[in-house]
Amino acid sequence: MSKLSLEEYAHAASIEDPEPTLEPLPAEKVVRILVGSVIRKPPQVVAAFVRCLLWQKLRTTVAIDYNFVLNFASEDSFANDTKRLLQGFKNAAESKGHTIVWNDAECPSGDYGEGGRTRSWTPQAWHRVGALKNGIIQYALNENYDFLWLVDADVLCDPFTLQSLLDSANVENFLLNGVHFRGPIVAGVYWTFWSKRNTEDAETQHAGPQVWLRHPYCLDGRGYTVQSFRAALIARQRLRVWGLGACTLIPRHALAKGCHFGSVGTLPPGGMSDGEDRHFCHRAESLHLELIADAWPDIYHAYWHDEYEDIPEALERLERVQLGCPALGDLVSIRLENLEVATSAEVQFRRGRLGQLSLPPEIEEKLYGLVPGDSALVKVSFPVHYARKEMANKSFIFRVTLYDSRPFALPPVIDQELFFGTASKAIIDPTGLTSNQANELADAATG
Known part of the structure; x- marks a missing residue:
C-alpha cells in the first residue's frame, strides 16, 4: 500500500481539525473590455447606439470602458448636437466608474456619403477610418485590455450581444488560461440592403450579411453555396468565415500579434478591396487567426438615412427579456463539452430549435430544466450503431451550458x-x- 504524500497527509488531517485556518478563495477574474467606435452620425442614431451599449447584460464578470473617435466634417450640421449627447453619456458613465476617452479627428469634406443607390466611399476615406481604428487598437494595447469590441455607431445590438460574442470567443477558456488564451476574433452578424430598393428595379435587391467567405465580398466557397451560407446565418449558427467587421470582438492576443486595419499592400486597389475591414481580415488570415461569425444576436443596421425613422421600432424589437427555462420550439444557444475526451474538438457550440436540433436525448431533456447561464453534467450513452465508432456502445460525461434561449424569430432586416x-x-x-x-x-x- 502506497504512503500518503505530505500534501495528502496534510489535507487528510485538516478534515478533522476543529479550528482550521480559513483562506479566501481567489477573486473572480474580471474581464476588461474596451468598446471602441469611430462616430460620424446624427444624434438620433448615436442616442440609439449608446442606449444599446448601456443595456448590455453580462453574466461574465466584466469591466467596460469606452474609446470614441469623433470624425465630423465641416458640412455635418448635426455635429454639435451629437457631441452634446455624447458628453451626457460620458458624464453618466464616468459617474458609474467607467473610463471614457474620446478624440476629435478632422474629416475631409466630400470623401464619403450616400451616393444615390449605394454608399459612396473613396479609398482615402477607408484608409483614414482604418487609421483611426488603429489608434483605438493602440490604446487597448497600452491599457492592457483583454478584449476590444469595435462597433460602428449605426449598428444597434440587442442586450445579449456582447455576452454572445464572449461565448463564441470561448471566454471560459480565457478565464482558465489567461495569457495562454488563443481564442478567435468574433463578429456579431447583421443584415443590410446594401443597395437601395426600388419597386421599379428589374432585378430584386437582397439583404446581405456583413460577413463573407472570399474577398472582396463573396458568399460562396469554403464548402458553401450562397444559399447554404445564408441559410446557416439565418439559422443563427456560429460559423468560421474569412471576412467580417463593424461589430467585432478582438482578443488581446490578436492585437498583440499585429492584427490591425493598415493596408496589407497585396489586395487589388479600388472597389470593395479598399475597405479597411478587408485589410484587417486578410492580415488576420496571414497571422493564422480564426474569424468567427456569431449569428445568434438580433442586430439592426441603421444604414440609410431614410431608415432612421425605423429606429424606435427597431429598439423596441431588440429590447428583449431573457426567458427562464426554454420550451419546445424555442431557439437555444448551448455549449457542449465531453469531459472524458480531452481534445478541443470535443467542445461544440450548437444553436437551433428545441425539438429539431440534433442532440442526444439525455442532453435535450436536461435543457428543458435549465435557465440561461446554467450548466449541468449529463451522462450520455451512445448506441452500438453510433456513427463515431470510438464512442459507439460507450457512455461519457458531458457538461452542457445553456448560453441563451429565446422564442423562435427571424433576424432583423432579412425577415423582410x-x-x-x-x-x-x-x-x-x-x-x-x-x-x-x-x-x-x-x-x-x-x-
Missing part, C-alpha cells in the same frame, strides 16, 4: 424578404428561386 410558415416556421429564401417562383410565393402570401 424571407417566406415564413406561420404554423410550421419553415423558411424559404427567395435567393434560391427563379423570379417567377418568388413572385408566385409572394402572391400566395398576400392573397
